[in-house]
Amino acid sequence: MPETTPQDPVPLSESEIVASRRAKLKRFRDELGFDPYGSRADGLLSCAAARALFNEEAHVSYENAAKAAKTAGDAAAPIVDNRVRARIAGRIVQHRDMGKLVFLFVRDATGDIQVSVSKSAVKANEFELAKAADYGDILVFEGPVGRTQKGEICIWAAGVDLGVKSLAAPPEKWHGLSDPELRYRRRYVDMYANPETAKVFAMRARIVSRIRRFMDARGFLEVETPVLQPIAGGAAARPFTTHHNALDMPLFMRIAPELYLKRCLVGGMRKVYEINRNFRNEGIDRSHNPEFTAMEVYEAFGDYGTMMELTESLIHELAVEMVAERQAAGLRVDANGPVLPWGELQINYAKPFVRVKFEELFRRGVGCEMRDFAAVRAKAREIGLHHEAKLDDWLVVNEVFEELAEPLIDPCRPTFVTDYPSAVSPLTRPSKSDPAICERWDIFIGGMEVGPAYTELNDPDIQLAKFTEQLKGADDEESTFRTLDEDFVESLRVGMPPAGGLGIGIDRLVMLLTDSASIRDVILFPLLKSMGAGAANDGEQGAPAAEGKKA
């Protein structure tokens, strides 16, 4: 490179690596006759499936026959080879060139398998390809499944082809990619460099499909409701705003599907659910991503009790299945039931889950009755809640509860906290026997709130009053996106049957079931700030990052 222009931030050393890979690509194509961008390959097995084809008996009898043939020379009987043949494709993650024999480890999403390529067993160009292959290239191999002298299951290549030549500099092959930022930004590298990553997303897919099977088996209908909404309702979060050009209409990305799913009940669907993305314009941390997957469930003529049974059965069943998966993978499993590790914790998903009333937990954590507001306020001041005086009684109760009572919940046992004060759950139906509390629960697992459920409010007049009251309390910023959903109220006037409703944070549940510490470890492409100048490999003409955006 004679000169590096400012628009070309690629460091010289990297161009050297890329240049050598480009030279190899040319050689593979021009000298060895392989298409560096590959073509269709039929009958491919996964690496895991190929490994499973190994048969010790066939391997031993082949080895013996080959040995005998060698000593007997020409007089030997023809060698019988009963080893099963397999064709696989994957990235080269290890490469040991022993001269006339090359050992490679090949990886796909199911795992690794060793391949050895002997100069005497393949065509000359195929051998050269295997010999010169780079870490990260995808190769296709075909041959019998046996093992090596060291006992490693191994495909003895009879054919080698190029799937695709990789031009990028690969990550370190023993440590992989460990910088979390690089793992998220270049997930496509993370997924093959760190097999654990690929496993988590395979588990996530199985969990979500099991949830669907569970819901379908119970007669729930899966529906899809709008993500683009003229009014962002159903939760108390800040929405993302957008705009439809042809209609010249402001729109919001939904913060919850709730109000549409309830309309489905009005329309006559008895049991509905939706698994889909919500978008909330709030902070980001270990358990929050701006877009996240939630399941919402509504059951006509159910209530928060039916939702509790459903939730408990669902999560229990998922945990049992995860335990079975871990057992199948050879991991140690707790003999005492469905116990899964989550970081330092061992979470026990045995039924029944813990159930505790808000009022009871409050009493235990705070040491006074929640309805004794004077005592509660005294406690609030004691723990340093200075703005206590400005808050309504029940809001103080709630804050004191979160501070002193929630920590009492055993993080190792899924726990339903039930019967919240009505005043802190404005859209929930008050209990018939005690209107100060309402029919709502939250489920906590591992110290995280995984989801709430309610006996839904279906009186249009009360709903309208509560909406209106909420709007009155909105500050300036809030009132720019909070609008009364009159059509929803109108739907309640048509008549929504009494119902139970449930929301479960799927990402958080997947975190718990896959022993992932951060929500970003269970979201393939979590939102990151965009990089300014000097962005890694993006080729972006990174404008000085400080410009614009920030306010």
Add this chain to the structure above:
RNA sequence: GAUUGCGUAGCUCAGUCGGUAGAGCAGCGGCCUUUUAAGCCGUAGGUCCUGGGUUCAAGUCCCAGCGCAAUCACCA
């Protein structure tokens, strides 16, 4: 949004009190038909996140910015 920590080769990481920029892997050249965390020998590779400042001298100290992480706030 606040606080703290981190940012050095493609990757994983050292870098002492402020005094010539280091290692392993990947790459490149050579040897080898059974390797297993990376076979053996040799070789090359740098915007020390960016921009200022202090200093004879800054990867190192100071200020500002960018990014990531953790904790808190908001929220689920």
